Amino acid sequence: MNTTHPVLHVNHVGFRPDDPLKRALVPVASDRIGWLGGETFHGVEVSSLIRHPFGSPEWMAAHHPIRGTRERTPLGEYLVCDLSALSTRGGYQIHHEGSRSVPFMIYRDVWKRCFRLLLEWYRIAACGEAVPGWHEACHLDDGRIADIGKTQDFVGGWHDAGDLRKWTSTMAFVTHSLADFVREYPDPSAVGADPDLVRHQLERAADYLIKTLDPDTGLPWHSIASDVRVPNESGVWTDNIPNSGDEREVKRDTSPATADHCVRAFAGLADWFESRDPERRRAFLSAARRILDSWKNHLQRENQPEDMLDALLALARTDPSPEWRILAAEGLRRLLDRQVHGTCFGQKQFTGFFVRNGMPDENENFQGRGGRNLFRYARRVRQLSRALLLWPAHPESARWKDGLTLLLEGCLEPMTRMSPFRALPACLCLQSDPVPGKRPLSGALCFRYFGIHAEGNNCELAQTAEAFGLAARALADPRWAALGQKQIEWIFGFNPFDCCMMTGLGYSTAAVFSPFVGQIPGAIVGGILGTPHEDQPLLCMNRQLSPMMMEYWSAPTAAVLAALAVLENQPFS
Numbered sequence: 001m002n003t004t005h006p007v008l009h010v011n012h013v014g015f016r017p018d019d020p021l022k023r024a025l026v027p028v029a030s031d032r033i034g035w036l037g038g039e040t041f042h043g044v045e046v047s048s049l050i051r052h053p054f055g056s057p058e059w060m061a062a063h064h065p066i067r068g069t070r071e072r073t074p075l076g077e078y079l080v081c082d083l084s085a086l087s088t089r090g091g092y093q094i095h096h097e098g099s100r101s102v103p104f105m106i107y108r109d110v111w112k113r114c115f116r117l118l119l120e121w122y123r124i125a126a127c128g129e130a131v132p133g134w135h136e137a138c139h140l141d142d143g144r145i146a147d148i149g150k151t152q153d154f155v156g157g158w159h160d161a162g163d164l165r166k167w168t169s170t171m172a173f174v175t176h177s178l179a180d181f182v183r184e185y186p187d188p189s190a191v192g193a194d195p196d197l198v199r200h201q202l203e204r205a206a207d208y209l210i211k212t213l214d215p216d217t218g219l220p221w222h223s224i225a226s227d228v229r230v231p232n233e234s235g236v237w238t239d240n241i242p243n244s245g246d247e248r249e250v251k252r253d254t255s256p257a258t259a260d261h262c263v264r265a266f267a268g269l270a271d272w273f274e275s276r277d278p279e280r281r282r283a284f285l286s287a288a289r290r291i292l293d294s295w296k297n298h299l300q301r302e303n304q305p306e307d308m309l310d311a312l313l314a315l316a317r318t319d320p321s322p323e324w325r326i327l328a329a330e331g332l333r334r335l336l337d338r339q340v341h342g343t344c345f346g347q348k349q350f351t352g353f354f355v356r357n358g359m360p361d362e363n364e365n366f367q368g369r370g371g372r373n374l375f376r377y378a379r380r381v382r383q384l385s386r387a388l389l390l391w392p393a394h395p396e397s398a399r400w401k402d403g404l405t406l407l408l409e410g411c412l413e414p415m416t417r418m419s420p421f422r423a424l425p426a427c428l429c430l431q432s433d434p435v436p437g438k439r440p441l442s443g444a445l446c447f448r449y450f451g452i453h454a455e456g457n458n459c460e461l462a463q464t465a466e467a468f469g470l471a472a473r474a475l476a477d478p479r480w481a482a483l484g485q486k487q488i489e490w491i492f493g494f495n496p497f498d499c500c501m502m503t504g505l506g507y508s509t510a511a512v513f514s515p516f517v518g519q520i521p522g523a524i525v526g527g528i529l530g531t532p533h534e535d536q537p538l539l540c541m542n543r544q545l546s547p548m549m550m551e552y553w554s555a556p557t558a559a560v561l562a563a564l565a566v567l568e569n570q571p572f573s
């Protein structure tokens with residue numbers, strides 16, 4: 001046994017007893033033949049083992065033999081240990097021929113231990129106030145509007161990542177994730193989180209985000225203390241003195257994604273302040289409405305209102321005005337008009353995804369962060385589920401339900417089966433698409449497991465987990481929540497590197513680190529990317545390919561908070 005790098009993969013936290021997809025994996029060579037032609041694992045209940053003498057009947061009963069099966073996937077060949085039958089509370093380890101997995105728990109509440117840690121990230125990443133032991137009050141001189149040289153108050157928010165920048169899209173993402181968490185858990189102490197911390201962070205979000213809005217259009221400025229002139233210029237501590245010359249700069253730019261996240265954030269804040277401060281609630285609702293109006297006029301794109309679905313659905317959750325429902329239904333109609341039914345691209349194995357102009361949609365021409373349309377389709381799961389949950393009696397709800405079921409059963413679930421880890425691959429494309437490292441799938445369809453550019457997959461997988469949890473709720477079908485949990489397990493060690501990508505739980509050999517404050521409990525890194533030409537998984541400090549795989553980032557941390565909040569409230573079987 002190699003004690004520094006176990007070859008037996010299992011997530012490092014554990015399993016809920018009701019999880020029907022408990023699995024551990026051993027990568028094997030394709031010519032391997034097991035002992036007497038079979039493969040036997042043992043699920044060892046360590047908590048019982050230590051109380052009974054070696055070899056006693058009780059000791060023997062703590063060893064649960066599990067017959068392994070073989071799974072051949074384009075990602076490699078694996079022995080699968082399906083330990084779903086184990087449901088007795090306890091500490092476990094999987095043994096196979098001298099290899100042992102990391103120890104893990106089977107316990108209903110085992111994943112609740114993540115919440116307090118995830119909220120530690122919010123506390124430590126806070127900008128504009130002192131966090132003893134981590135950093136002094138910082139950036140009290142944010143910032144100077146670059147093109148007019150005017151000093152204006154942009155103090156607050158959170159540091160975006162392992163660096164100190166403050167992109168508004170991330171600020172808003174962190175805010176609506178926190179608001180979604182408190183919707184699921186109005187009393188955060190139910191999951192061991194500090195209610196005062198949650199309240200303080202929501203108030204900080206409310207104070208900060210309102211400062212980012214353009215006085216003329218109401219649209220949020222995006223690049224605040226972030227890459228106004230050159231990349232990473234704002235990754236610095238400053239002297240906290242306004243007009244001293246080292247203020248970080250602000251650009252008066254915006255984008256549809258920033259507008260989307262801000263509407264969702266203001267909707268979440270309006271909900272939170274409803275019983276606490278009706279006047280602030282009105283201000284946030286009015287800010288959200290103004291962003292939507294300006295978005296329609298200033299950020300016009302071909303596929304509105306499809307692009308606005310998340311924003312519309314978020315606002316509709318707190319504001320019963322019918323206009324959000326009408327626009328959202330229009331967006332869903334346009335989306336479902338583009339859904340594939342039955343045979344396509346010379347095959348009938350995969351269906352239910354979306355096309356535009358004869359191509360699988362939402363790959364953004366594979367430029368920049370494109371080539372991730374399966375993750376985008378998972379967001380469509382979130383939108384269809386939210387619409388069904390909001391308006392179950394809507395005249396078009398049967399179509400939404402059929403479309404959602406077809407997307408899940410025809411495309412996303414079969415694509416998770418391409419991975420022995422059951423994590424959703426990134427990209428569906430055509431043989432004719434200019435995608436390096438694409439793998440054959442079926443007919444003219446190809447796929448990639450991993451993105452190539454920019455940050456890793458953790459944020460998308462966490463959003464997929466949340467979407468599957470919402471689908472389980474909307475369709476009253478627990479299997480989708482169980483599949484959602486697999487997406488979270490990938491982040492917590494059930495991945496080809498046996499590496500937990502959150503600091504503070506599990507085991508990690510990743511260089512998870514912020515060069516400004518050090519290791520941060522609860523923080524999650526960008527995650528795994530693929531090598532460009534082979535689509536092999538990669539998790540390393542490779543500045544040439546991407547500096548962000550092992551960098552802490554607010555977005556996956558916030559996305560896991562929102563996803564676990566939904567999943568913890570859903571049955572798995």
Ligand SMILES: [Zn+2]
Nearest residue numbers: 127128138139
């Ligand atoms: Zn700061």
